[in-house]
Amino acid sequence: MNQNGRSGHLPKANAQWAEEISLDLDMVSAICPHCHIVLVETNSDFTNSLGTGVNTAQRRARFVSNSWSGQPFRGSSSFNHFFNHKGKVIAFASGDHGSAVAYPTELRFVTAVGGTRLVHRSGKGRKWAETVWNGTGGGCSGASKPSWQHDRKCHGRTENDVAAVADPATGVLIFDSYKTGTEPWRIVGGTSAATPIITAIYALAGNPGPAYPSAFPYRHRGKFFDIKSGSNGNCRPVRRYLCHGGKGYDAPTGVGTPNGWSGLHR
Numbered sequence: 001m002n003q004n005g006r007s008g009h010l011p012k013a014n015a016q017w018a019e020e021i022s023l024d025l026d027m028v029s030a031i032c033p034h035c036h037i038v039l040v041e042t043n044s045d046f047t048n049s050l051g052t053g054v055n056t057a058q059r060r061a062r063f064v065s066n067s068w069s070g071q072p073f074r075g076s077s078s079f080n081h082f083f084n085h086k087g088k089v090i091a092f093a094s095g096d097h098g099s100a101v102a103y104p105t106e107l108r109f110v111t112a113v114g115g116t117r118l119v120h121r122s123g124k125g126r127k128w129a130e131t132v133w134n135g136t137g138g139g140c141s142g143a144s145k146p147s148w149q150h151d152r153k154c155h156g157r158t159e160n161d162v163a164a165v166a167d168p169a170t171g172v173l174i175f176d177s178y179k180t181g182t183e184p185w186r187i188v189g190g191t192s193a194a195t196p197i198i199t200a201i202y203a204l205a206g207n208p209g210p211a212y213p214s215a216f217p218y219r220h221r222g223k224f225f226d227i228k229s230g231s232n233g234n235c236r237p238v239r240r241y242l243c244h245g246g247k248g249y250d251a252p253t254g255v256g257t258p259n260g261w262s263g264l265h266r
Contacts, residue, residue: 139251140251160253162257223263
């Protein structure tokens with residue numbers, strides 16, 4: 001449907017957006033194959049248009065995945081109402097350009113999603129090893145801090161809350177029917193991959209209830225794989241967690257990557 005919720009009058013085809021759509025839909029379908037998926041296409045990539053699309057999406061679904069974000073800008077608070085929906089998962093990608101905060105990912109009422117590098121390994125225990133993906137966004141923002149975040153070196157909202165695989169070098173396989181590359185099957189990545197993965201896991205966890213779901217990961221920290229190494233930039237030792245993986249919470253990957261759906265349950 002279009003940004004106003006109508007099935008007709010869709011935007012003109014666009015190769016770049018087609019690839020993003022393929023990635024988002026494939027990841028949601030892979031994680032939650034029985035989910036009903038609604039695709040909302042906006043008229044433009046201006047914040048007002050994108051925000052209208054989010055409003056339309058949350059009227060039709062409890063779980064809204066957004067594989068876009070941008071640099072914070074003056075006057076951005078006038079758009080905050082588009083993304084403030086209690087009882088709805090509004091997940092946003094943190095970006096793919098290293099340590100930096102993004103809008104509207106920095107808002108406390110959305111779930112900020114970071115990225116990891118995920119590789120297979122042999123031996124006992126978990127068969128996968130994860131580190132911070134060096135391209136993931138995340139950091140200390142100037143937005144108001146939610147009550148469920150308690151890191152002391154950032155007085156504002158800290159991105160991110162959670163993470164999933166994002167490194168294109170260890171990326172995901174999608175089918176792009178628009179054929180933006182040499183063939184329709186492509187390996188891609190970015191926090192655009194991590195965000196629909198996280199959103200779909202929220203959907204598996206069930207009805208989020210009346211709260212802000214961005215708080216849920218902090219209630220169930222033991223249900224996540226802690227990402228203890230890797231970085232997306234360089235930070236002073238006293239603020240190392242803002243751009244380096246480490247024991248417990250860190251900005252690039254939040255509380256970690258989900259070990260099943262229970263960490264994203266209310």
